[in-house]
Amino acid sequence: MSAEGHDHAMDHEHEHHHKQTFITKYIFSTDHKMIAKQYLITGIFMGVIGILMSLLFRMQLAWPEESFKIFNILLGDKFAPNGVMANDIYLALVTIHGTIMVFFVLTAGLSGTFSNLLIPLQIGARDMASGFMNMISYWLFFISAVIMLSSLFVEAGPASSGWTIYPPLSALPQAIPGSGTGMTLWLISMAIFIASSLMGSLNYIVTVINLRTKGMSMTRLPLTIWTFFVTAIIGVVSFPVLLSAALLLIFDRSFGTSFFLSDIYIAGEVLHYQGGSPVLFEHLFWFLGHPEVYIVILPAMGIVSEVLATSARKPIFGYRAMIISTLAIAFLSTIVWGHHMFVSGMNPFLGSVFTFTTLLIAIPSAVKAFNWITTLWKGNLQFNPAMLFSIGMVSTFITGGLTGIILGDSTLDINVHDTYFVVAHFHLVMGISALYGMFAGVYHWFPRLYGRMMNKNLGYIHFWVTAVCSYGVFFPMHFIGLAGLPRRYYTNTNFPLFDDLQNVNVLITMFALVGGAFQLIFLYNFFASIFYGKRSVQNPWKSNTLEWTAPVEHIHGNWPGALPVVYRWPYDYSNPHHDVDFVPQNVPMKPGEEVLHH
Amino acid sequence: MTSLLVIIVLVLLAVALWQLTKIFDLTQVGSNPDRSEVATDEDNNVQGYLMFGFLAFLYIFTIYGLFKWGPLVLHTPASEHGFEVDRLMNITWLLIFIVQAITQVLLHYFAFKYRGKKDRKALYFADNNKLEAIWSGIPAVVLAGLILYGLYAWTNIMFVDEDEDTIIIEVYAQQFNWKIRYAGEDNVLGKANVRLIEGVNSLGVDMADPYSQDDIVVTTELHIPKGKKVQFKMRSQDVLHSAYFPHFRAQMNVVPGMITQFAFTPVLTTDEYRELPYMIEKVAHINDLRTKKSVGLVAKGEAALDPYTFDFLLLCNKICGASHYNMQMKVIVDTPEDYKKWLSEQALLVNQVKEANAPPTAVDGEIKSDSTKAIDTATVAKVAMK
Ligand code: HEM
Ligand SMILES: [Cu+2]
Ligand SMILES: [Cu+2]
Numbered sequence: 001m002s003a004e005g006h007d008h009a010m011d012h013e014h015e016h017h018h019k020q021t022f023i024t025k026y027i028f029s030t031d032h033k034m035i036a037k038q039y040l041i042t043g044i045f046m047g048v049i050g051i052l053m054s055l056l057f058r059m060q061l062a063w064p065e066e067s068f069k070i071f072n073i074l075l076g077d078k079f080a081p082n083g084v085m086a087n088d089i090y091l092a093l094v095t096i097h098g099t100i101m102v103f104f105v106l107t108a109g110l111s112g113t114f115s116n117l118l119i120p121l122q123i124g125a126r127d128m129a130s131g132f133m134n135m136i137s138y139w140l141f142f143i144s145a146v147i148m149l150s151s152l153f154v155e156a157g158p159a160s161s162g163w164t165i166y167p168p169l170s171a172l173p174q175a176i177p178g179s180g181t182g183m184t185l186w187l188i189s190m191a192i193f194i195a196s197s198l199m200g201s202l203n204y205i206v207t208v209i210n211l212r213t214k215g216m217s218m219t220r221l222p223l224t225i226w227t228f229f230v231t232a233i234i235g236v237v238s239f240p241v242l243l244s245a246a247l248l249l250i251f252d253r254s255f256g257t258s259f260f261l262s263d264i265y266i267a268g269e270v271l272h273y274q275g276g277s278p279v280l281f282e283h284l285f286w287f288l289g290h291p292e293v294y295i296v297i298l299p300a301m302g303i304v305s306e307v308l309a310t311s312a313r314k315p316i317f318g319y320r321a322m323i324i325s326t327l328a329i330a331f332l333s334t335i336v337w338g339h340h341m342f343v344s345g346m347n348p349f350l351g352s353v354f355t356f357t358t359l360l361i362a363i364p365s366a367v368k369a370f371n372w373i374t375t376l377w378k379g380n381l382q383f384n385p386a387m388l389f390s391i392g393m394v395s396t397f398i399t400g401g402l403t404g405i406i407l408g409d410s411t412l413d414i415n416v417h418d419t420y421f422v423v424a425h426f427h428l429v430m431g432i433s434a435l436y437g438m439f440a441g442v443y444h445w446f447p448r449l450y451g452r453m454m455n456k457n458l459g460y461i462h463f464w465v466t467a468v469c470s471y472g473v474f475f476p477m478h479f480i481g482l483a484g485l486p487r488r489y490y491t492n493t494n495f496p497l498f499d500d501l502q503n504v505n506v507l508i509t510m511f512a513l514v515g516g517a518f519q520l521i522f523l524y525n526f527f528a529s530i531f532y533g534k535r536s537v538q539n540p541w542k543s544n545t546l547e548w549t550a551p552v553e554h555i556h557g558n559w560p561g562a563l564p565v566v567y568r569w570p571y572d573y574s575n576p577h578h579d580v581d582f583v584p585q586n587v588p589m590k591p592g593e594e595v596l597h598h
Numbered sequence: 599m600t601s602l603l604v605i606i607v608l609v610l611l612a613v614a615l616w617q618l619t620k621i622f623d624l625t626q627v628g629s630n631p632d633r634s635e636v637a638t639d640e641d642n643n644v645q646g647y648l649m650f651g652f653l654a655f656l657y658i659f660t661i662y663g664l665f666k667w668g669p670l671v672l673h674t675p676a677s678e679h680g681f682e683v684d685r686l687m688n689i690t691w692l693l694i695f696i697v698q699a700i701t702q703v704l705l706h707y708f709a710f711k712y713r714g715k716k717d718r719k720a721l722y723f724a725d726n727n728k729l730e731a732i733w734s735g736i737p738a739v740v741l742a743g744l745i746l747y748g749l750y751a752w753t754n755i756m757f758v759d760e761d762e763d764t765i766i767i768e769v770y771a772q773q774f775n776w777k778i779r780y781a782g783e784d785n786v787l788g789k790a791n792v793r794l795i796e797g798v799n800s801l802g803v804d805m806a807d808p809y810s811q812d813d814i815v816v817t818t819e820l821h822i823p824k825g826k827k828v829q830f831k832m833r834s835q836d837v838l839h840s841a842y843f844p845h846f847r848a849q850m851n852v853v854p855g856m857i858t859q860f861a862f863t864p865v866l867t868t869d870e871y872r873e874l875p876y877m878i879e880k881v882a883h884i885n886d887l888r889t890k891k892s893v894g895l896v897a898k899g900e901a902a903l904d905p906y907t908f909d910f911l912l913l914c915n916k917i918c919g920a921s922h923y924n925m926q927m928k929v930i931v932d933t934p935e936d937y938k939k940w941l942s943e944q945a946l947l948v949n950q951v952k953e954a955n956a957p958p959t960a961v962d963g964e965i966k967s968d969s970t971k972a973i974d975t976a977t978v979a980k981v982a983m984k
Pocket of ligand 3: 839840916917919923
């Protein structure tokens with residue numbers, strides 16, 4: 001929404017409410033809608049950086065022997081002398097790319113934007129339970145982003161031990177330069193990030209539990225709210241464990257403790273550490289790390305469910321099954337972490353247990369996929385850009401999820417663990433799927449965020465090129481992984497055995513460059529539409545949920561008069577009792593109208 | 599070349615889409631000045647067809663990939679359990695392809711078939727317990743089968759019987775090298791700790807331990823005999839590494855502060871593996887590529903690439919530092935006779951240590967192989983007598 005449009009709407013309000021200055025309105029705002037926009041813009045900014053980094057290291061992989069001026073310009077003389085990327089800076093790029101995409105874009109950017117925007121609006125609340133805590137949460141996130149970015153400029157380079165920061169590599173500056181100041185900043189940044197995430201999550205949980213409007217029972221909540229709610233719970237359960245791992249790592253690094261280190265001889269001397277174990281760190285890390293991937297994907301699933309139903313003009317198929325599978329995934333996600341550690345040296349018996357729990361989680365995932373497909377069946381599909389991205393998400397989630405059956409089977413994981421096969425798997429199932437979910441959300445709720453519409457034709461182009469390029473990048477990666485190519489290699493030129501993979505690497509990079517370039521169309525569409533987009537009507541997609549009953553202009557408290565009252569579930573699309581093909585949640589039941597779903 | 603084509607196609611595709619948009623915009627200008635950004639029937643039609651087209655793309659791309667890149671993936675396993683792993687892998691792949699083929703068709707075909715039209719009303723179909731039961735039940739049963747097979751194979755691979763007759767070999771990792779320690783006649787590795795690292799004793803072997811007396815340390819290549827189970831005991835001196843033997847379907851992390859293990863039985867010697875038809879073809883292909891590349895290199899005045907012959911490799915597969923990408927060791931599977939012979943030619947660690955610590959009387963450095971050999975045999979005899 002443009003600044004001017006905003007002000008008009010607010011002027012009246014201001015008479016009765018407290019006075020707002022530029023600072024309290026745009027910067028230290030406690031309004032959930034403004035905070036959502038702040039998260040989104042920050043997330044997009046971080047996303048641009050993260051994706052640019054991946055393009056740089058993809059170029060390195062495709063043409064390891066070339067020199068590129070652009071490397072020199074962007075990375076400087078120290079890290080890319082004469083345009084040739086240094087080997088440790090390759091690892092730094094991979095590390096920061098992973099960290100930014102997983103945490104800053106797909107956790108904070110995705111959940112932060114849509115939980116903040118939608119929770120109050122869809123449950124019929126005036127704001128979050130604590131607007132102040134919400135504001136603090138955003139600003140902590142902002143600070144952690146600034147610290148993470150500033151770590152790019154320290155003398156020895158940023159953290160370079162992979163986004164999984166396994167010690168001892170991450171603990172010892174002797175082992176890799178990035179484990180000096182760069183790693184310290186990484187840990188500080190993540191600790192602040194976790195604090196931010198916890199505040200956000202607690203707020204979401206409390207808001208959903210306490211502030212639902214009259215008639216909004218838990219079984220009338222839109223699936224978006226269900227997934228945001230469950231995601232917040234997973235976050236509260238698992239992020240503290242990562243925080244403790246980070247703290248113990250800080251102790252090992254700075255105060256000489258030996259939680260994760262033992263018997264180390266490096267750079268010509270024996271270190272004093274004794275009795276710790278890196279495997280302990282892996283357990284702690286993945287106790288968050290795996291739930292984290294669901295923290296990323298669940299909100300995307302909620303968005304997709306909502307958009308599919310609205311755009312298919314049909315109820316989501318199996319509303320209850322969707323809720324139950326969300327809960328099942330949330331529960332199981334906390335007991336499968338060991339599938340990242342089949343060959344870590346832990347007792348192989350544990351491997352058996354984790355294989356069992358991991359493959360179990362495929363069942364609720366399959367239920368979701370089938371329910372989405374059935375939702376399309378006999379629908380009246382309205383192909384707005386959000387709908388395209390939602391269908392795309394179902395497609396990539398299936399493709400990526402299926403290879404999880406291989407990785408989750410300890411026997412099969414032996415040979416593909418840490419190869420490009422894993423990279424292909426988790427990018428499709430988590431990276432691309434969640435990104436599509438985020439795009440779907442942006443296209444769908446843009447009118448709600450800014451009061452204007454995004455250009456649909458640019459949206460179409462954006463989707464189709466992205467869809468082709470995503471498969472173009474990640475599908476061939478399965479093959480080079482199955483050929484035995486390890487991930488996190490700076491170049492494969494030292495292995496003639498892998499010479500025949502080089503053409504595939506070039507192809508992948510081509511797709512990545514084209515796909516990356518076309519994201520500019522999205523950026524243009526997004527920012528241009530904020531100012532010049534066509535003004536939106538109140539309910540452009542003819543949706544049932546409450547956020548579309550509030551005025552287009554953002555006002556404090558969301559609804560000018562009383563809060564809407566809810567009489568029905570959110571998926572009464574094409575209800576045979578009604579002539580129009582949608583019945584918003586605040587429309588009372590007709591006399592004699594029965595509830596048609598369970 | 600292919601990539602260039604892809605780029606051109608994509609760019610053309612984009613331009614075409616762009617033009618379509620333009621035309622579309624123009625046709626709308628007069629009739630509807632503030633045209634809506636909500637999909638119209640016309641949009642639904644176009645996008646519906648594109649969905650169908652995308653399905654075609656997915657199928658063609660998959661089939662193209664299978665033909666073009668399928669031959670690149672690891673083929674015949676070189677270890678006994680590898681066959682079991684590959685069988686399970688193939689079953690799983692079959693399943694994945696079936697599910698993938700069906701679900702992607704349904705998804706994109708429905709998208710095409712039910713593309714929106716003004717006068718259509720969607721079917722109000724909110725749930726159906728029978729369907730839900732079917733699609734939770736079928737995956738559950740299928741997965742149960744996979745889990746059972748997987749666990750059976752896993753147990754066989756990971757648990758080595760106490761009394762099984764194996765050869766014990768230590769794989770030792772450091773940034774950015776592999777070192778190998780053979781347990782010698784007694785098949786027991788002497789104690790070791792990084793605190794004992796000193797000079798030539800670069801693995802920190804406790805030379806006071808009687809079991810150490812016949813240990814042999816090799817830093818160039820790993821030899822193992824065909825047909826005998828080899829049990830690797832792994833140790834790292836600095837950070838995490840991972841010992842990855844892709845052709846043997848074997849991998850285990852190497853963790854400082856603890857000993858990890860993995861055992862497998864090689865079933866083909868290096869020479870036999872080189873003669874496999876798939877390997878001959880692969881090597882020929884790689885050499886083709888190398889020759890082509892050499893032409894460019896020579897033109898630039900650089901040296902041409904050596905022709906490639908296949909060898910098994912031990913790779914590092916856990917990020918371990920800047921040169922992680924080049925931490926490798928050649929693995930050679932010998933016939934049992936060749937293995938024995940090769941091993942008997944290697945110097946014992948005790949002697950290397952002794953020699954390094956010898957008083958500077960023998961400084962001249964002429965005491966090379968012959969004298970070492972003599973002491974070697976003497977010590978072996980001594981150890982054997984114990
Ligand atoms: C639902 C969405 C999913 C997400 C977001 C996700 C995400 C990820 C991520 C980020 C990794 C990489 C971790 C690393 O750096 O090592 C990964 C690996 C893995 N995924 Fe998934 N995954 C999902 C679904 C599944 C499913 C359905 C399965 C199994 C049935 C599965 C099994 C695995 C396993 C076993 C690994 C470890 C592979 C290895 O390290 O060798 N995942 N996944
Ligand atoms: Cu996981
Ligand atoms: Cu390594």
